[in-house]
Amino acid sequence: xxxxxxxxxxxxxxxxxxxxxxxxxxxxxxxxxxxxxxxxxxxxxxxxxxxxxxxxxxxxxxxxxxxxxxxxxxxxxxxxxxxxxxxxxxxxxxxxxxxxxxxxxxxxxxxxxxxxxxxxxxxxxxxxxxxxxxxxxxxxxxxxxxxxxxxxxxxxxx
Numbered sequence: 001x002x003x004x005x006x007x008x009x010x011x012x013x014x015x016x017x018x019x020x021x022x023x024x025x026x027x028x029x030x031x032x033x034x035x036x037x038x039x040x041x042x043x044x045x046x047x048x049x050x051x052x053x054x055x056x057x058x059x060x061x062x063x064x065x066x067x068x069x070x071x072x073x074x075x076x077x078x079x080x081x082x083x084x085x086x087x088x089x090x091x092x093x094x095x096x097x098x099x100x101x102x103x104x105x106x107x108x109x110x111x112x113x114x115x116x117x118x119x120x121x122x123x124x125x126x127x128x129x130x131x132x133x134x135x136x137x138x139x140x141x142x143x144x145x146x147x148x149x150x151x152x153x154x155x156x157x158x
Contacts, residue, residue, distance in 0.1 A: 063093035071151035118143040
């Protein structure tokens with residue numbers, strides 16, 4: 001049963017990332033210079049560092065810091081719909097206040113994009129203080145350049 005859930009989540013993750021990235025690319029009408037593999041790798045390092053800071057904010061129960069990683073028009077997409085604006089802060093506050101698991105790790109499995117948007121696919125894992133896994137799943141994040149900083153534009157947990 002667990003294996004089939006992983007397979008279904010992986011398929012959904014791939015479809016969501018393709019559709020999301022295709023929609024973003026279609027919205028962009030300006031011709032932008034293509035990023036080199038080195039540029040994409042640099043962006044990946046920057047974003048993986050943001051992932052670590054996000055995890056630190058989660059560990060520190062700091063919902064204000066967590067929501068500061070989102071773009072002005074950023075959204076967290078859940079099975080109940082999109083959460084955006086001020087609702088992001090209250091949602092993250094509720095989520096981290098009610099969770100005693102403080103160790104959140106992101107593992108990037110795929111990464112691509114351009115100068116304006118990046119798409120990160122990965123696995124998240126939550127562990128208790130003894131290192132025992134409490135939750136694990138997949139995610140898709142579309143990152144957006146905002147004032148020279150990468151920000152969460154679409155945050156999709158699967």
